[in-house]
Amino acid sequence: MTPLARTGTPVRSLASFWNESRLRVAHAKSSSVRPAPGTVPWRAALEDVLKVGYGVQTHSRFVAGAWERIRWRTTPSAGALYPYEVIASIAGEGSYLWDVEQGRLVPYGLAPLTHDDLAGAGFVTPSGHRLEALLTLVGRPWLSMKKYHQRGYAYCHLDVGHLxxxxxxxxxxxxxxxxxxxxxxxxxxxxxxxxxxxxxxxLAALSFTSAGPAAGPQAAVGSETEAVLPSTCLELPGQQEVLNWESLRGILSFDSPLKTPCAPVSVTLLLEPAEVHEVPHVSDIPEVSSLLPLPDGRPRPSSATEWRSLILGRRSAKGFRDQPLSVAQLGELLGALRAEGFPADCSQDGSARLGVRLVARNVDGLAGVFAYSPASHALHRIDARAADPRPACMQQEIAGNLAALVIFHAPICRLVDEHGYSAFAELHFHAAQMGQRLHLAAARLGAVGMTCIGGFDGEECAALARLGPGDEAVYLALLGVPDETAFKRDRMTVAYSHGYVTQEG
Ligand SMILES: Cc1cc2nc3c(=O)[nH]c(=O)nc-3n(C[C@H](O)[C@H](O)[C@H](O)COP(=O)(O)O)c2cc1C
Structure with missing residues (x-):
């Protein structure tokens, strides 16, 4: 018996079925929304921005004969600890805590911030602009410090800078x-x-404004309704966290005056080699012999779609193959550092800019230690020899096969003496901003892997990169050909790579 005979009623022929399944454009309704520059209503874009900038990605991979599902967040974090939370205050609407796992904003009932409050708290916005939303990035040092001890505090700043x-x-x-x-x-x-x-x-805040009449003096940013206690809430600290917090008294931003904010402007965040603090003029360094121009690489991505896929596609390399990078790849990577920073309230005095050194270990046609000049997009050779980077990277295995090492450096102690907490926070923030831009440039190149390194030995770094007295590494970026078979156990609770041991030893 045929299937049709079984059902008894041949409803229609295959040909009529096929004809009925044809689509007619006249009936089309768009089911996807592509945010268009300048026209996206604030509220609609915000959740998308957070999902992309700080969301969770899921992926299946085949490991040791079986498929496993891996999840990762779109921003890097030391030890994947993410020691921060994001609170959004939206003008005229309310305040929310970003729930990264659920990918949604959860109401966080706070008294609305008035524009007077914002001004009193030192939020300077461009003149003639109305504040529409404020994202505040709140550091939770314990999450990082329970693994990385004192060093974990700086990682909070770096992590927040990436995000x-x-x-x-x-x-x-x-x-x-x-x-x-x-x-x-x-x-x-x-x-x-x-x-x-x-x-x-x-630790940091991003404000989003729109051109428009400045709001009245008491206009609120946040819910118009009565404040309720933020019940959704932030996890309460345990005893260890409280003790750790107490150990930070005198160190935190609450305890020191910050520098005066300026109206947000964009400026370059990098120093030219000749401007590097406390280092003799670069031409006075004996080994400096030549200026090597770098190829420009492609112009920066122009569409939101491309940025979105770069951010979502970024991962940290877990290891590198013993294979070279090309000068063209390096040119495009370092070119990503040349853009000015976003408009910031700390830009005008330029007290926290960074120098960039490149240690080329396995780059076709390039070997040695170089100072990078963002203005001329060129390398100044400082030393023809590039020593083994592993001691500088605390013998971390991943440094063994790197092709190039980028070192962001500054005279941290002098700047902190002169400018206090602001210098500490801004140097780390800018270093992470550079790190994230390099990450996205590596993601765009595809064949280039990158990992940021916070676990480094400062003295070894200074020796490796030929830094001047008082100058030190703030942050490192390892570049190379990624080894997809490598994996890191960076979720372990003890940072062995930092020289720490368990209590038992
Ligand atoms: C501030 C900071 C410090 C880091 N330090 C190290 C490090 O010392 N060694 C290392 O292998 N990876 C380091 N990483 C990379 C993280 O291990 C990596 O981002 C994390 O495992 C999450 O992986 P993903 O970037 O692929 O999402 C660091 C990342 C950040 C943001």
Whole structure:
């Protein structure tokens, strides 16, 4: 018996079925929304911005004969610990905590911030612009410090720098202009966000404004309704976290004056080799012999779609193959550092700019130690020999086969003496901003892998990169041909790579 005979009723022929399945464009309705630059309503774009900049990706991979599902966040973090939270205040609407796992904003009932409060807290926005939304990145040092001890505090700043950069790049690609705030009053914001007793510190904020009549003096940013306690809430600290927080007294931003904020402007964040603090003029360094221009590489991506896929596609390399990078690849990577930073409230005095050294170990046609000049997109040779980078990287295995090492450096102690906490926060933020831009440039090249390294020996780095007295590494980026078979156990609770051991030894 045929199937048709079984059902008894041949409804229609295959040909009529096929004809009925034809599509007619006249009936089409778009089911996807592509944010168009300048026209995306704020509220609609915000969730997308957070999902891209700080979301979770899922992927299946075949390991040791079986498929496994891996999940990762779109921003890098030391030890994948993500020691921060993001709170969004949206004008006229409310405040929300970003739930990264669920990918949604969860109401976080706070008293609305007035424009007077914002001004009092040191949020300076471009004149004639109305603040539409504020994303505050709140550091939770314990998450990082329980593994990385004191060093984990700087990692909070670096981690926040990566995330803020991701958010700002993608928002800018959508047609908005985000402003970076690093000099707002942490005490005022902590009070507003009701962080008292929660062992958390607001580290950075991004504000989004639109041109329009400035709001009245008491206009609110946040919910118009009565404040309710933020019940959704931030996890409460345990005893260890409280003890750790106490150990940071005197170190945190609450305890020192910050530098005066300026109206947000964009400036370059890098120093020219000749401007590097405390180093003799580069032409006075005996081995400096030549200036090597680098190939430009492609222009930066122009569409939101491309930025989005770069951010979503970025991963840290887990190891490198013993294979070279090309000068063309290096040219495109370093070219990504030349762009000005986003408009920031700390730009005008330029007190926290960074120098860049390149240690070329396995680059076709290039070997040695170089100072990078962003203005001329060229390398100044400092030493023809590039020593083994492993001691500088705390003998981390991943450094063994790297092709090139980028070192962001500054005289941290001198700058902190002169400019206090602001210099510490801004140097780390800018270094991470550079790191994230390099990450996205590597993702775009595809065949280039990269990992940021916070676990380095400063003295070894200074010797390797031929830094001048007082100058030191702030952050490292390892570049090379990625080894997809390598994996890292960076979620371990003890940072062996940092020389730490368990209590038992
Ligand atoms: C501040 C910071 C410090 C890091 N330090 C190291 C390090 O010392 N060694 C290392 O192998 N990876 C380091 N990483 C890379 C992280 O291990 C990596 O980002 C994390 O495993 C998440 O992986 P993903 O970037 O692929 O999402 C660091 C990342 C950041 C943001």
């Amino acid at each position: 803020t950069t991701n958010l700002a790049i993608y928002t800018a690609a959508l047609g908005f202009t985000p402003n970076l705030h690093l000099r707002f009053s942490r005490t005022s914001m902590a009070e507003h966000l009701q962080l008292d007793g929660l062992c958390r510190e607001p």
